[in-house]
Amino acid sequence: MKSEHASETPEQFARHVRRYLFVFYALLFGTLVTVGASYIPFGNREVNIGVALLIAVSKASLVACYFMHLMSERKMIYGILAFTGIFALGLMCLTIASFSDLPRFTVTH
Amino acid sequence: MDIPYTVQPRPDTGLYNAKVGVWLFLASEVMLFGALFSAYILLRVGSAEALWPHGWLNIPIGTVNTLVLITSSITTVMAWASCKMNQFGRFKFFHACTILLALTFVCIKSYEYHDKFTHYEITLTDGRIADGHLVSQEADRVVIHGRFVTDRKELFDLRAAGASHAREEISLERAQIKTMENYGPWHHTYLAIYFTLTGLHALHVLGGALVIGFLWGPGSKLWRRDPERFTNRVEISGLFWHFVDLVWIFLFPVLYLL
Numbered sequence: 502m503k504s505e506h507a508s509e510t511p512e513q514f515a516r517h518v519r520r521y522l523f524v525f526y527a528l529l530f531g532t533l534v535t536v537g538a539s540y541i542p543f544g545n546r547e548v549n550i551g552v553a554l555l556i557a558v559s560k561a562s563l564v565a566c567y568f569m570h571l572m573s574e575r576k577m578i579y580g581i582l583a584f585t586g587i588f589a590l591g592l593m594c595l596t597i598a599s600f601s602d603l604p605r606f607t608v609t610h
Numbered sequence: 611m612d613i614p615y616t617v618q619p620r621p622d623t624g625l626y627n628a629k630v631g632v633w634l635f636l637a638s639e640v641m642l643f644g645a646l647f648s649a650y651i652l653l654r655v656g657s658a659e660a661l662w663p664h665g666w667l668n669i670p671i672g673t674v675n676t677l678v679l680i681t682s683s684i685t686t687v688m689a690w691a692s693c694k695m696n697q698f699g700r701f702k703f704f705h706a707c708t709i710l711l712a713l714t715f716v717c718i719k720s721y722e723y724h725d726k727f728t729h730y731e732i733t734l735t736d737g738r739i740a741d742g743h744l745v746s747q748e749a750d751r752v753v754i755h756g757r758f759v760t761d762r763k764e765l766f767d768l769r770a771a772g773a774s775h776a777r778e779e780i781s782l783e784r785a786q787i788k789t790m791e792n793y794g795p796w797h798h799t800y801l802a803i804y805f806t807l808t809g810l811h812a813l814h815v816l817g818g819a820l821v822i823g824f825l826w827g828p829g830s831k832l833w834r835r836d837p838e839r840f841t842n843r844v845e846i847s848g849l850f851w852h853f854v855d856l857v858w859i860f861l862f863p864v865l866y867l868l
Contacts (some may be wrong), residue, residue, distance in 0.1 A: 511695040518691050525684040532676050532862075536669060539867035546659070546868075553863040560859045568687050570850045575624045585637040589644040596648040600655060604763050 524567045531560040617838045632846045636853050643857055644808055650864065653799045663800045665768030668722065672866040675718045676858065679815075682711035683855040686822070686848045691713070692839040700832055701844070705826040708851070712819035719812050726801065730754060731765065734786050741765055742777060744792075752782045752790070771814055788819040811861060814854045819845045 535556045543549050566572045571582075612622075615627045623630055654662060676762055689704035725743075732740040732754065742756010757777050759765060791797055795805040825840075833841040 509694070514691065514694045518688070521684060521687050521691065525680065526685075529677060531675065532680065535863050535867065536673050539669075539863070545724045550868050553867055554860075556770050557860050557863050561856050564683065564852050564856050564859065568683055568855075569849055577623045577625060577630065581630075581633050581637055585640050589640055592641070593648055593651075596652055599652070 513551075524563050524597065527563055528560055531556055531563075617836070617842060618622060626842055629844050629849075632849050636849065639853060643807075643810075646803070646810070647860070647864075650803045650807065653803055657799065660763055661766060663766050663768075663798065664770065666800070667804075667866045668725070671718060671864055672862055675715055676862045678711050678715050678718070679855050679858050682708045682715070683852055685711065686851045690841065690844045690848050693833075693837070693844050696837075698830075701833075702826065702830070703781065705822055705844075709819055709823050709826060712815055712822070714818075715815055716812060719808065723805075726793040730756075731762075731791055731793070731797070732787055733789045735788050736783070736786070738767070740780050740782060742780065743753060745779060750784050752784065752787065754780050754782070756780060807861055807865065811854065811857055814857070818847065818851045818854055822851065 533554060538552050538556065539549065539608070541549075543552065613627075617626060619625050620627060620630075685704045685707040689708065691699050692698070692700035692704060703707050728744045730740075730742065730744055730752075732752070734740060737760070739759050739762060740754060740756060741759060742754040745753040747753075755777055758780070793801055795802045825844060829843070830840070832843070
């Protein structure tokens with residue numbers, strides 16, 4: 502895929518600025534929603550954590566896709582990120598797996 | 611000797627070299643923060659819910675800092691867009707805004723750190739606990755602005771307790787004090803991971819601000835000689851800055867709200 506911004510004229514480029522501003526407003530709104538949602542009792546804490554992380558992932562996606570231009574990058578960047586994702590996921594899985602591998606007589610809550 | 615592919619894309623990757631380099635660097639950063647986030651999960655899940663703090667950080671201050679960082683992200687991208695549109699004056703303006711916002715973020719963070727280092731939990735010889743901010747400290751007397759509790763568990767969930775606990779000035783004689791410890795990283799595992807994550811993040815903010823400051827100041831001379839190469843430098847520093855913003859987007863709810 503060709504990088505979207507590589508060969509654009511200044512006039513063509515000005516169109517993207519409006520998009521960046523829209524993303525900025527969405528991020529501001531997302532922050533206020535995150536704070537607001539943390540005060541709503543959804544029944545149990547797990548749901549609150551899920552909602553907060555869902556909003557955080559949405560905001561992070563906006564930053565990555567538009568500000569970091571991942572919507573229109575070269576294949577190589579996607580390749581680097583795919584490997585990073587696999588290793589980061591593996592790291593989290595190792596952490597979660599460790600919960601079921603506690604030594605004997607470990608005090609758990 | 612000229613460094614190859616600083617402006618023109620390399621035929622095999624289709625990208626200029628610095629862009630590949632910064633993405634590889636960001637990949638290593640994902641693993642660094644990923645490891646610390648997994649440490650947070652481990653500590654959080656391993657702790658009893660009643661003993662994990664809630665409301666120890668000031669949410670309005672954290673929200674303002676989040677808004678500051680998000681605003682710095684848009685000024686960074688606008689600085690890069692200004693270079694692309696051949697508007698060097700606008701670039702200077704937007705990057706100056708980014709530097710000021712970065713410094714604002716660090717100042718607010720420092721204030722929060724100061725708040726924690728002056729917050730004390732004091733166990734008295736009669737078994738009560740005095741918790742509050744240090745007002746003054748002398749050889750025979752300590753004065754704090756806070757409250758008394760009889761059970762340490764009362765200190766953990768401040769959001770549930772709310773503002774119903776009236777705080778007052780408490781004067782304590784040294785002879786009354788059994789132990790006295792501030793809310794530094796040594797006080798609780800939550801604070802240990804809080805200071806580690808936010809401290810590392812703040813170092814990234816300072817490092818990014820330093821690079822952006824260079825491009826705004828002495829580094830901007832390159833614009834006259836080679837504007838395309840300069841624009842690429844701005845893009846690279848911007849990618850790092852957006853990553854720093856991205857990390858904070860997760861840190862804020864995890865440390866302040868949950």
